Amino acid sequence: MPLRLPFVAALALLAGCAAQPSHVPPAAPAPAPLAVPADDNLNAVAWSQTAIEHDLIYLQTYRDAQTRLLAALADPHWDALAKADRVVPADGLKPAVILDVDETVLDNSPYQARLVRSGSEFNEADWAAWCKEARARALPGVVEFTRFAARHGIEVIYLSNRAKDLDQATLANLRAAGLPVAGPQSFLGLGTFVEGCEQVGSEKGCRRQLVARHHRVLMQFGDQLGDFVDVLPNTPEGRKRVVAPYLNWIGERWFVLPNPSYGSWEPALFDNDWQAPREERRRRKMQALHVD
Structure with a gap:
């Protein structure tokens, strides 16, 4: 029995340590969405x-x-x-x-x-x-x-x-x-x-x-x-x-x-409508992309 006490005490000590929360730095906040696209x-x-x-x-x-x-x-x-x-x-x-x-x-x-x-x-x-x-x-x-x-x-x-x-x-x-x-x-x-x-x-x-x-x-x-x-x-x-x-x-x-950078190829993608808002023109260009 005396020989086992130190071993039991060591296990208890380790268990106690494991139960304690480890120090984890706080997660970085998610980047805020851009107000204007790149x-x-x-x-x-x-x-x-x-x-x-x-x-x-x-x-x-x-x-x-x-x-x-x-x-x-x-x-x-x-x-x-x-x-x-x-x-x-x-x-x-x-x-x-x-x-x-x-x-x-x-x-x-x-x-x-x-x-x-x-x-x-x-x-x-x-x-x-x-x-x-x-x-x-x-x-x-x-x-x-x-x-x-x-x-x-x-x-x-x-x-x-x-x-x-x-x-x-x-x-x-x-x-x-x-x-x-x-x-x-x-x-x-x-x-x-x-x-x-x-x-x-x-x-x-x-x-x-x-x-x-x-x-x-x-x-x-x-x-x-x-x-x-x-x-x-x-x-x-x-x-x-x-x-x-x-x-x-x-x-x-x-x-x-x-x-x-520019050219008539660009407005061809949004019906040549330069009066459309910039975001709408960009959306139309995105729609023209091929992904397969």
Whole structure:
């Protein structure tokens, strides 16, 4: 019996210890739900500004186009305008290339970054103020390509949906970035009047037809489908349908550049209804996602 007492006492002591609640730090409170969803454009802008892959895509596109340009110039039947835009025969006309400006030639990601940081959306006043700063940098590869074209007698024409009152600021920005600008006629902004052609919204068809009256277009460059062909109606199905006849031109006559930040692809997901509340537009975009 005396030999067992210490053992029993030890068991009792251990049992007593086990019965005592151990010290557990209080659980961290669950994070409060965000009043406003995280900015949908954050990753897109961060990728555009920091990912080397972004720059390599532009460099690859413009280098590839440059290797094909002289062959296109030498082929008198080569033309990069959609059927609806080729309003007069191209035979004997001066050669040209057409480039969109924003996110095709000039990098406006700093403006997008300002929107992300402020939590705001695009508005005309802030956009115009950014354009008038004339500080957008040229995107990789475009200066070399456009200078190569100009050296070979190919006119470089810029088609932009910037408002007409931004023409001078945009021309100054293009020149400051090192791009060739033959003169004011090389820039066709949103307010350009084209006799005999009725512009629909911001579509560029009338301006392409204006170029077509005087030039054989060798190549077109843009970050939006509307930079190549008018898109009516602007729905996912309509967009696929309008480009279907020209798929063989991609990478040969039409060169498409990436823009995950904005574009006509976005309103196509919510019936082009910019008057809808931001939350409703976001809900419609979420519905468009595929999970299988």
